[in-house]
Amino acid sequence: MDPQDQEGFRDYVDARWSTLLRLANLLTGGDRHEAEDLVQIALMKALGRWRHIEDPDGYVRKVMYRHQVSRWRLRRPHREVTFAAPPEDHGVADGTSDADLRITVGQALARLTPRQRTMLVLRYFEDLSETEVASVLGCSVGTVRSTTHRSLSRLRGLAPELAAPAPAADTALNSNVPKGART
Structure with missing residues (x-):
């Protein structure tokens, strides 16, 4: 691999690492170590063909998908881990709802x-x-x-x-309309 290709590959990895890691994290179910391994495997395969790859993002993502598929096809069925129920939401609007949702x-x-x-x-x-x-x-x-x-x-x-919660406004509106007038 010539120095220009090496520099191009390094630039790609620097620019796309966090995005690829985020995707791998979703694919592996949140296991950070497996996610890092998945990205590294995909990047190693891309490195070997770097000169011939036209769309690096597409190539690396496809390698990640296929490698993950191969992993779950090879795994034996396993017991599902159960978790305790999360605490009830008390409707506090402290700006953490997006984080809670994620x-x-x-x-x-x-x-x-x-x-x-x-x-x-x-x-x-x-x-x-x-x-x-x-x-x-x-x-x-x-x-x-x-x-x-x-x-x-x-x-x-x-x-x-x-x-999605049931629309409360429709329920409130319908309760004020006479029964025969509802559509």
Whole structure:
């Protein structure tokens, strides 16, 4: 590898490390060490082909997806770890609701199987279409649809607090309208 390619690769790693690590963290269910390993494996594979890669982000992400898929295909089924229920929210508006939401989503994602987590990350975090996810993972679009559907159902079951609250305004409005006048 010539010095120009080395410099280009170093610049890419410096600029994209945190973004790639964040993606890997989601793919591995929040295990920081596994996430770092996943990024490093992907970058090592990219380093060997750096001169021939046109889209470094696409290449590295695809390597990460495929490596993660290989890992969950090889793993034996394991028992799901259960966690204590989080404390109830007392409605304090102290600016931590976004952080609480990220923590809740992260904990719920970590409790999904690696396959379910990967499907949801690719569909909703990476914003890939069903066809693109099927292409990346080497499966059919129907498999993506059914796995995504089951994964979302399980996610909702694991974290019911993520469900959107019923609109209170509509309920209040309908209670003031005579029963025969409601549409």
